[in-house]
Amino acid sequence: MDKIYQVLERVRKEEPLIHHITNWVTIYDCANIVKVFAGSPVMAHAPEEAADMASIADALVINIGTLNNITVEAMKSAMAAANKKGIPVILDAVGVGATKYRNEKIKELLEYKIAVLKGNASEIASTAGISVTTKGVDSGNVSGDMVSIARELARDKECVVVVTGKEDICTDGESVYIVKNGTPMLSQIVGAGCMAGSVIATFCAVEKDYLFAAIAGLVCFEIAAENADKTSEGPGTFKNKLFDKISTLSDISINKMKKLEKIR
Amino acid sequence: MDKIYQVLERVRKEEPLIHHITNWVTIYDCANIVKVFAGSPVMAHAPEEAADMASIADALVINIGTLNNITVEAMKSAMAAANKKGIPVILDAVGVGATKYRNEKIKELLEYKIAVLKGNASEIASTAGISVTTKGVDSGNVSGDMVSIARELARDKECVVVVTGKEDICTDGESVYIVKNGTPMLSQIVGAGCMAGSVIATFCAVEKDYLFAAIAGLVCFEIAAENADKTSEGPGTFKNKLFDKISTLSDISINKMKKLEKIR
Amino acid sequence: MDKIYQVLERVRKEEPLIHHITNWVTIYDCANIVKVFAGSPVMAHAPEEAADMASIADALVINIGTLNNITVEAMKSAMAAANKKGIPVILDAVGVGATKYRNEKIKELLEYKIAVLKGNASEIASTAGISVTTKGVDSGNVSGDMVSIARELARDKECVVVVTGKEDICTDGESVYIVKNGTPMLSQIVGAGCMAGSVIATFCAVEKDYLFAAIAGLVCFEIAAENADKTSEGPGTFKNKLFDKISTLSDISINKMKKLEKIR
Numbered sequence: 001m002d003k004i005y006q007v008l009e010r011v012r013k014e015e016p017l018i019h020h021i022t023n024w025v026t027i028y029d030c031a032n033i034v035k036v037f038a039g040s041p042v043m044a045h046a047p048e049e050a051a052d053m054a055s056i057a058d059a060l061v062i063n064i065g066t067l068n069n070i071t072v073e074a075m076k077s078a079m080a081a082a083n084k085k086g087i088p089v090i091l092d093a094v095g096v097g098a099t100k101y102r103n104e105k106i107k108e109l110l111e112y113k114i115a116v117l118k119g120n121a122s123e124i125a126s127t128a129g130i131s132v133t134t135k136g137v138d139s140g141n142v143s144g145d146m147v148s149i150a151r152e153l154a155r156d157k158e159c160v161v162v163v164t165g166k167e168d169i170c171t172d173g174e175s176v177y178i179v180k181n182g183t184p185m186l187s188q189i190v191g192a193g194c195m196a197g198s199v200i201a202t203f204c205a206v207e208k209d210y211l212f213a214a215i216a217g218l219v220c221f222e223i224a225a226e227n228a229d230k231t232s233e234g235p236g237t238f239k240n241k242l243f244d245k246i247s248t249l250s251d252i253s254i255n256k257m258k259k260l261e262k263i264r
Numbered sequence: 265m266d267k268i269y270q271v272l273e274r275v276r277k278e279e280p281l282i283h284h285i286t287n288w289v290t291i292y293d294c295a296n297i298v299k300v301f302a303g304s305p306v307m308a309h310a311p312e313e314a315a316d317m318a319s320i321a322d323a324l325v326i327n328i329g330t331l332n333n334i335t336v337e338a339m340k341s342a343m344a345a346a347n348k349k350g351i352p353v354i355l356d357a358v359g360v361g362a363t364k365y366r367n368e369k370i371k372e373l374l375e376y377k378i379a380v381l382k383g384n385a386s387e388i389a390s391t392a393g394i395s396v397t398t399k400g401v402d403s404g405n406v407s408g409d410m411v412s413i414a415r416e417l418a419r420d421k422e423c424v425v426v427v428t429g430k431e432d433i434c435t436d437g438e439s440v441y442i443v444k445n446g447t448p449m450l451s452q453i454v455g456a457g458c459m460a461g462s463v464i465a466t467f468c469a470v471e472k473d474y475l476f477a478a479i480a481g482l483v484c485f486e487i488a489a490e491n492a493d494k495t496s497e498g499p500g501t502f503k504n505k506l507f508d509k510i511s512t513l514s515d516i517s518i519n520k521m522k523k524l525e526k527i528r
Numbered sequence: 529m530d531k532i533y534q535v536l537e538r539v540r541k542e543e544p545l546i547h548h549i550t551n552w553v554t555i556y557d558c559a560n561i562v563k564v565f566a567g568s569p570v571m572a573h574a575p576e577e578a579a580d581m582a583s584i585a586d587a588l589v590i591n592i593g594t595l596n597n598i599t600v601e602a603m604k605s606a607m608a609a610a611n612k613k614g615i616p617v618i619l620d621a622v623g624v625g626a627t628k629y630r631n632e633k634i635k636e637l638l639e640y641k642i643a644v645l646k647g648n649a650s651e652i653a654s655t656a657g658i659s660v661t662t663k664g665v666d667s668g669n670v671s672g673d674m675v676s677i678a679r680e681l682a683r684d685k686e687c688v689v690v691v692t693g694k695e696d697i698c699t700d701g702e703s704v705y706i707v708k709n710g711t712p713m714l715s716q717i718v719g720a721g722c723m724a725g726s727v728i729a730t731f732c733a734v735e736k737d738y739l740f741a742a743i744a745g746l747v748c749f750e751i752a753a754e755n756a757d758k759t760s761e762g763p764g765t766f767k768n769k770l771f772d773k774i775s776t777l778s779d780i781s782i783n784k785m786k787k788l789e790k791i792r
Contacts, residue, residue: 017400025555025571027289031454036499041454042359042400043289046332049365056362056400068574068598070332095570098584101577136545136570136584188775190559190569234772235564244498247452281664291553295718300763305718306623306664307553310596313629320626320664334596508762511716 002255007207007216012038016058016205018198019082021045021075023065023094026191030061033195033221036246039202050074051081059087059205061198062109064102065094065137072105079112088115088204092197097126097134114159115210118197121146124163128153137193139165147176147263160210162200164193168218171264172211179215180259181222183229185238196221215260220249223257266519271471271480276302280322280469282462283346285309285339287329287358290455294325297459297485300510303466314338315345323351323469325462326373328366329358329401336369343376352379352468356461361390361398378423379474382461385410388427392417401457403429411440411527424474426464428457432482435528436475443479444523445486447493449502460485479524484513487521530783535735535744540566544586544733546726547610549573549603551593551622554719558589558726561749564774567730578602579609587615587643587733589726592633593622593665600633607640616643616732620725625654625662642687643738646725649674652691656681665721667693675704675791688738690728692721696746699792700739707743708787709750711757713766724749743788748777751785 001009017040022030027043034041044053047070054060060082062075082089091114096106106127110117117124120139122132128149133140142149146163154161155173163169166187168179186192196218203217204210227248228241265273281304286294291307298305308317311334318324324346326339346353355378360370370391374381381388384403386396392413397404406413410427418425419437427433432443450456460482467481468474491512492505529537545568550558555571562569572581575598582588588610590603610617619642624634634655638645645652648667650660656677661668670677674691682689683701691697696707714720724746731745732738755776756769 019400023571024288024552025559028292028454028556031289032499035452035454040400040402042362043287043330044359044363045330046365048333049363052363052365053400056398066571066573069576095572098570099572099577099580101574101580134584136547136568136581138568188563190556190563233769234775235560236768236771240500240504240768241497243500247498283664288552292556292718295553299716299718304664304666306626307551307594308623308627309594310629312597313627316627316629317664320662504764504768505761507764511762
């Protein structure tokens with residue numbers, strides 16, 4: 001059995017509970033992508049209950065897409081509870097670099113223990129303290145070698161770093177893998193990046209090797225996207241078929257379609 | 265003409281205004297399901313206007329899926345206005361049992377007059393004060409007889425209680441009906457439960473027998489789901505076809521497909 | 529090349545960044561419609577960063593669908609920044625007339641410089657101070673001549689006014705155009721009005737003649753809707769095909785299908 005498929009099988013069997021404190025734009029998609037992978041999503045962002053909810057969860061997603069002072073307070077409370085319980089925290093650095101406020105808050109959130117830090121090229125570069133031209137939540141131009149930037153950041157923060165894009169960089173600070181699955185359609189809809197973060201969390205909930213869990217989640221998500229693209233008429237139908245194709249991912253299709261390269 | 269279809273006809277003719285104070289995850293779906301049933305949804309959760317909006321509405325949905333202190337304040341204000349006007353309030357006990365905060369808030373909200381209290385098995389059991397293993401917003405295991413639990417709670421709170429699941433229990437504390445329509449697909453997408461609550465509110469807005477209104481709403485919603493399932497390729501396309509199939513619900517299909525049993 | 533298509537071409541080439549402070553119901557749809565037009569949407573509503581985000585944007589959408597005191601504070605801060613930078617502000621008067629709170633807040637927001645003020649008939653009439661029967665966020669009955677009301681309001685506020693409906697009125701206070709594209713399906717889904725606002729903003733970001741930009745945006749959006757309607761089975765599939773059909777809008781189809789009348 002394919003090693004990536006084995007993790008997917010575990011997700012389907014264990015149905016992990018994935019707590020999110022996320023943005024208001026893609027909150028439904030984040031919940032639904034967990035659900036179609038057979039996980040159990042929960043979204044609770046009141047500071048009064050965020051820690052309690054994290055305490056019964058198997059992984060925690062922190063996505064700062066539409067952060068504010070109250071949700072940041074809830075995030076910190078949930079992260080402390082997650083760290084205490086020992087469940088993985090996935091931090092999605094949405095829009096870092098675009099405003100001073102986000103740049104400050106990401107620093108505060110990085111003081112908690114993170115399993116996987118995720119972002120597009122300009123978000124990860126900004127998080128690493130490199131000055132970039134950003135464009136809201138879409139990636140701007142980054143000068144410099146993203147693999148080195150990601151690797152150093154992973155070593156500095158002692159976590160896995162994932163840089164999403166046409167090809168995704170996944171590193172624990174030593175090894176570096178490139179996930180080459182996916183389709184340009186993913187960049188033509190809102191929510192692909194956020195959903196990828198929730199998928200990574202779902203896989204990290206059942207697999208303690210977080211680098212491999214992140215890779216496995218991305219490969220599955222992006223193969224489903226390739227399958228969806230084949231019968232889509234555009235970005236609208238594509239997104240719905242993406243949900244369809246996740247529930248039918250099989251050992252054979254993953255084994256045949258996965259495009260993964262270890263470059264270090 | 266089928267009695268359930270008669271209520272649907274009234275919804276389509278009267279186009280009731282359904283005010284929601286609901287969660288951020290399924291807020292679009294709740295609005296859209298009301299719309300495709302030909303109702304008019306409105307979502308307004310600022311404490312400054314919640315009562316005003318409830319005062320022009322025909323029913324009020326209170327869904328605590330992502331509650332916080334400010335929305336709870338707005339909920340109370342809207343519920344007081346709804347009670348004063350005499351319009352039905354549908355309370356969806358999302359996630360009760362998962363955190364202490366939800367357990368406390370549901371008690372405070374139950375001090376207002378409720379037409380229909382709705383939840384899955386573990387949410388309704390938790391609301392009734394029975395200790396259950398919950399799993400976020402998905403149902404956990406409940407030991408005990410759900411029919412008796414629902415019936416007693418309905419008598420205690422003087423409202424209709426609906427327990428959603430593979431089969432739905434509907435009771436006013438005396439009679440008990442089981443709705444057996446639906447498809448497993450409904451549990452494979454996020455939002456089915458929340459949408460069911462909005463549908464029940466839409467039907468209660470035009471039919472003062474709230475037990476029958478709840479049953480009629482559930483039967484229509486779940487028959488549409490069965491029809492959607494027949495031509496779906498997975499959870500993504502299913503959800504869109506669900507919206508399609510509501511607008512084409514007919515007297516004949518409801519009469520032929522409804523699966524309703526009075527067990528008491 | 530069709531003049532309307534020329535603006536669309538510029539949107540596709542320049543990929544403008546459209547900052548939104550909008551409602552929680554249709555926030556995804558507003559983002560996604562900008563994306564499928566090849567723009568870059570961003571949503572940021574914390575008062576701490578709203579001005580910063582507006583400062584890097586090419587247009588700003590203010591939609592009061594689910595306003596509260598904190599988002600209104602962020603709106604004012606973003607509008608001040610947008611006015612300072614000279615980028616167009618599109619104000620969508622969702623639900624004005626339904627509550628006293630909205631009636632007050634729209635007045636405060638209208639003290640900033642607006643490029644396009646948008647609403648359905650009862651929202652625009654209410655904003656103009658005319659007493660109307662409203663029905664939440666759906667249009668109620670307006671007695672009076674909407675063309676005159678819109679024209680006077682445009683002169684008074686020195687902005688373009690767009691009244692959406694079966695036919696859309698677009699005026700700068702002098703000229704008046706009627707956009708006659710579209711399909712009844714648009715009124716059978718939640719979000720059509722909000723998406724139209726985001727499209728207008730996207731077109732105003734690249735075309736300084738805001739009256740023509742608004743018209744061009746509406747024509748493109750509604751031709752895509754007509755194309756989507758042709759192969760839809762109902763409101764659910766329609767909405768997804770709407771996203772599909774935007775990415776394939778061509779010079780030929782716009783030229784052939786546009787229905788635009790100058791009545792003044």
